Amino acid sequence: MVGITSYGAYIPRYRMDRSIVYKAMGWLNPATFMRGEKAVANFDEDSVTMGVAAGIDCLTGIDRDEIDAIYFATTTSPYKERQVAEIIATAFDLRSDIRTADFGASLKAGTTALLSARDAVKSGSLKNVILCASDCRVGKPGSAQEELFGDAAASVIFGDSGVVATLEDSCSVSYDFIDHWKGDGQKFDRQWEDRFIRDVGYKKFIIESISGVLKKCGLETKDVAKVAYPCLYAGDHKGIGRNLGLDPAQVQDPMIDKVGYTGTSNPLLLLVAALEDAKPGDNIIITSFGNGSEALLFKVTDEIENIRGNRRGVKKHLAAKRELKSYNKAVSFRDTLPIEKGIRGEIMAPTALSELWRSRKQVLGLCGSKCKSCGTPQFPSQRICVNPDCLAMDQMEDYRFSDKKGTLFTYTADSLAYSINPPALYGFNNFEGGGRYWFDLTDADLESVKVDMPVEMSFRRKYVDEEKGIHGYFWKMVPIID
Amino acid sequence: MAEGIKDKVAIIGMGCTKFGERWDMGSEDLIVEAFKECIEDAGIDRKEIQAAWYGSCFDEVNVGKAATPLSLALKLPFLPVTRVENFCATGSEALRGAAYAVASGAYDICLALGCEKLKDTGYGGLPEMANLMGTKNRLIMPGMTAPGGFAMMATRYFAKYGIDPDEGKKILARVSQKSHANGVKNPKAHLRSEVTEEQILKAPMIAWPLGLFDCCGVSDGAAAAIVCSADVAKSFRPDPVYVKALQIAISSGEEMMYTKWDGTYIETATRCGARAYEEAGIKNPREEISLMEVHDCFSITELVTYEDLQISPRGKAADDVRDGFFELDGKIPCQPDGGLKCFGHPIGASGLRMMYEVYKQIQGKAGDRQIKDPKVGLTHNMGGFPAMNLISVCIAGL
Numbered sequence: 001m002v003g004i005t006s007y008g009a010y011i012p013r014y015r016m017d018r019s020i021v022y023k024a025m026g027w028l029n030p031a032t033f034m035r036g037e038k039a040v041a042n043f044d045e046d047s048v049t050m051g052v053a054a055g056i057d058c059l060t061g062i063d064r065d066e067i068d069a070i071y072f073a074t075t076t077s078p079y080k081e082r083q084v085a086e087i088i089a090t091a092f093d094l095r096s097d098i099r100t101a102d103f104g105a106s107l108k109a110g111t112t113a114l115l116s117a118r119d120a121v122k123s124g125s126l127k128n129v130i131l132c133a134s135d136c137r138v139g140k141p142g143s144a145q146e147e148l149f150g151d152a153a154a155s156v157i158f159g160d161s162g163v164v165a166t167l168e169d170s171c172s173v174s175y176d177f178i179d180h181w182k183g184d185g186q187k188f189d190r191q192w193e194d195r196f197i198r199d200v201g202y203k204k205f206i207i208e209s210i211s212g213v214l215k216k217c218g219l220e221t222k223d224v225a226k227v228a229y230p231c232l233y234a235g236d237h238k239g240i241g242r243n244l245g246l247d248p249a250q251v252q253d254p255m256i257d258k259v260g261y262t263g264t265s266n267p268l269l270l271l272v273a274a275l276e277d278a279k280p281g282d283n284i285i286i287t288s289f290g291n292g293s294e295a296l297l298f299k300v301t302d303e304i305e306n307i308r309g310n311r312r313g314v315k316k317h318l319a320a321k322r323e324l325k326s327y328n329k330a331v332s333f334r335d336t337l338p339i340e341k342g343i344r345g346e347i348m349a350p351t352a353l354s355e356l357w358r359s360r361k362q363v364l365g366l367c368g369s370k371c372k373s374c375g376t377p378q379f380p381s382q383r384i385c386v387n388p389d390c391l392a393m394d395q396m397e398d399y400r401f402s403d404k405k406g407t408l409f410t411y412t413a414d415s416l417a418y419s420i421n422p423p424a425l426y427g428f429n430n431f432e433g434g435g436r437y438w439f440d441l442t443d444a445d446l447e448s449v450k451v452d453m454p455v456e457m458s459f460r461r462k463y464v465d466e467e468k469g470i471h472g473y474f475w476k477m478v479p480i481i482d
Numbered sequence: 483m484a485e486g487i488k489d490k491v492a493i494i495g496m497g498c499t500k501f502g503e504r505w506d507m508g509s510e511d512l513i514v515e516a517f518k519e520c521i522e523d524a525g526i527d528r529k530e531i532q533a534a535w536y537g538s539c540f541d542e543v544n545v546g547k548a549a550t551p552l553s554l555a556l557k558l559p560f561l562p563v564t565r566v567e568n569f570c571a572t573g574s575e576a577l578r579g580a581a582y583a584v585a586s587g588a589y590d591i592c593l594a595l596g597c598e599k600l601k602d603t604g605y606g607g608l609p610e611m612a613n614l615m616g617t618k619n620r621l622i623m624p625g626m627t628a629p630g631g632f633a634m635m636a637t638r639y640f641a642k643y644g645i646d647p648d649e650g651k652k653i654l655a656r657v658s659q660k661s662h663a664n665g666v667k668n669p670k671a672h673l674r675s676e677v678t679e680e681q682i683l684k685a686p687m688i689a690w691p692l693g694l695f696d697c698c699g700v701s702d703g704a705a706a707a708i709v710c711s712a713d714v715a716k717s718f719r720p721d722p723v724y725v726k727a728l729q730i731a732i733s734s735g736e737e738m739m740y741t742k743w744d745g746t747y748i749e750t751a752t753r754c755g756a757r758a759y760e761e762a763g764i765k766n767p768r769e770e771i772s773l774m775e776v777h778d779c780f781s782i783t784e785l786v787t788y789e790d791l792q793i794s795p796r797g798k799a800a801d802d803v804r805d806g807f808f809e810l811d812g813k814i815p816c817q818p819d820g821g822l823k824c825f826g827h828p829i830g831a832s833g834l835r836m837m838y839e840v841y842k843q844i845q846g847k848a849g850d851r852q853i854k855d856p857k858v859g860l861t862h863n864m865g866g867f868p869a870m871n872l873i874s875v876c877i878a879g880l
Binding site for chain 1: 603605606610612613617622623625627629630633634635637638689690735736738739740745
């Protein structure tokens with residue numbers, strides 16, 4: 001029996017009411033009006049950091065050494081060549097004798113990666129595959145996509161023991177259907193006419209894949225508790241459900257009015273949302289759309305009760321929101337609006353890749369050292385113990401700080417330092433269990449932070465060296481949301 | 483058994499440029515300007531200088547590394563010249579190098595000169611740190627600046643002592659206000675204007691809780707000293723100033739990575755001050771020190787330094803500030819020349835600039851800001867951040 005053994009999600013803290021987007025850009029194309037709000041990645045987030053965050057949620061209570069493969073799915077990788085799965089694996093502090101792969105180029109890449117995980121686990125070549133799907137798609141100002149797209153990530157572990165939802169079967173349909181595309185070097189999607197996408201694409205492929213998987217499983221629509229599928233427009237989303245013969249209660253909320261359409265991560269995000277409310281025995285279908293469609297049918301097991309509630313998933317992330325009220329900030333965060341950085345902000349220190357290599361566990365994995373002699377954890381890794389009463393030499397073992405909570409020892413909000421979202425917040429984290437270091441503080445503002453408040457670590461983009469094409473990642477402090 | 487530096491070396495000449503935004507002056511000009519005053523003050527022939535120590539910090543944005551900028555600017559005749567750098571305590575390092583060289587008996591007369599040209603970056607504040615802290619820090623240090631680094635100490639200080647930030651800012655305002663009042667009396671100072679508490683409190687925030695007037699000037703300038711062996715000092719001038727202590731202390735990483743340090747004081751300053759007092763034979767600094775020039779890069783730094791140097795008890799510096807203890811007519815005038823706050827802070831020159839004021843005060847040549855009958859002056863020069871830094875404490879006097 002193979003299937004999902006753990007799940008997690010990440011929705012950025014910032015949400016933007018679409019009326020803000022519409023007020024800013026609706027003059028250009030009044031027909032773009034959409035209701036609700038969308039999740040907006042902070043300036044230091046991208047598909048990689050959100051993937052890490054979802055994965056960490058998914059790894060709650062899991063022994064990371066049991067993971068033997070990591071798959072990452074996105075259409076918004078910061079790199080054309082540098083595997084993001086490797087970055088994420090290092091951030092998770094996984095073993096190095098594992099399989100890694102990036103899936104991309106189509107919004108169905110998330111389900112394709114999941115099916116690859118299924119095949120590997122079923123064949124016995126892998127035991128536990130963690131999959132992270134994440135997208136941070138940028139809509140062109142004034143476009144309908146700008147209002148529709150939301151940023152989020154989801155993660156599942158696929159394995160053969162402790163399965164909370166078995167993957168019963170799947171149906172893939174594949175067409176070179178070009179509803180939207182992005183050429184080499186293009187930042188924004190281009191798309192064909194909406195009516196064409198709806199009538200030839202969504203209405204046909206999604207129904208084809210869902211009907212296909214039901215047939216393969218010998219089930220009818222009435223046998224399914226929840227069906228999740230994407231669609232660009234709310235009215236047409238309902239229409240697809242009617243055509244499938246689904247009762248509205250069977251249709252998984254696509255969360256377009258809360259998160260937006262999150263691309264590659266969408267089917268997995270909806271799967272996590274469905275599992276949060278599922279009962280043992282429920283059948284759940286998730287569906288992707290992109291150059292065809294894939295539908296996957298899961299059956300929830302009794303194990304679901306063991307992990308429900310002990311991770312943030314969709315619900316807690318949805319609840320922990322802060323409103324982003326400035327459209328101008330949102331477009332600056334995504335570098336759609338070229339802002340004045342000032343001469344200080346333009347200074348870009350070189351990244352020494354050999355340094356990053358030897359310090360990768362510290363930089364990407366936030367691993368420091370712990371003194372075997374006195375037990376003091378310390379970051380970054382030291383050869384000589386920092387405890388003045390110890391000073392033991394070369395008595396260190398690796399110590400992971402990324403999963404340790406802490407308290408904000410002190411902080412400032414710096415208006416002189418360059419930040420895309422000034423003032424720059426940073427301070428010291430006194431880690432639970434020992435260790436202290438200074439870090440940037442993000443997803444926070446001066447008014448809401450206090451000395452000694454609880455914080456945790458979040459993997460973030462530290463800088464982008466545009467000229468050299470390097471995206472630098474490290475960990476920042478964030479206020480704990482629950 | 484080592485016995486320290488006390489009374490082995492004397493300062494027989496000093497020079498200091500006007501500090502400020504010297505748009506029309508390069509480092510070479512500033513070096514010559516400080517040197518000229520220094521050599522005239524010492525009354526020696528420049529050929530008598532046998533070795534030199536040159537301090538400059540941010541030479542990446544200035545004249546470049548090594549000792550050659552000094553030697554070339556002054557046309558030193560193939561002398562041994564050493565360039566030193568220790569963050570913002572660079573100027574004190576130059577003095578230390580020259581003083582130890584004389585004390586060792588290796589040379590009779592040495593020059594210490596510090597210079598910094600900060601106003602060629604095109605932006606305010608000190609040069610951006612991201613590419614100045616090494617390849618690893620570039621990857622893991624927060625995107626921080628000097629005011630932010632020190633602001634975190636103010637945050638913690640206020641929290642520990644239960645001081646409401648609005649009240650805390652008023653205490654800090656008094657520290658800055660005092661230095662502005664002194665700066666007005668100093669023709670060489672960068673900033674020469676009286677400021678009111680209201681102006682200080684209403685000024686733009688730089689790094690919360692520190693506002694504009696909590697931060698020192700970022701300036702161009704140079705300062706220099708000629709040192710010789712103490713036993714021959716009076717053959718050059720009747721009023722040499724004798725070195726009583728030269729100490730530095732450098733962070734071990736404990737403050738930054740270990741959780742013992744409480745963030746409301748400077749560990750290095752506390753240790754360095756104690757060592758300097760011991761070297762100088764000072765038992766009760768609050769009674770024995772005549773004046774201080776401390777490293778007031780930020781108002782909070784000056785406040786905690788009063789405590790670190792054992793002048794005020796821990797957590798009680800605010801009481802002394804309110805009592806006017808550190809004002810020009812107070813018990814221990816602090817920053818009589820305006821301090822970093824108003825004289826300005828050309829990094830490599832600052833340590834020597836502090837000693838310039840002590841030197842002039844002890845000789846009774848401090849003009850409008852002369853303190854009555856000073857005997858022992860202290861300079862406290864700091865580089866880095868509260869959590870990772872180095873401190874120099876020098877004591878000089880009659």
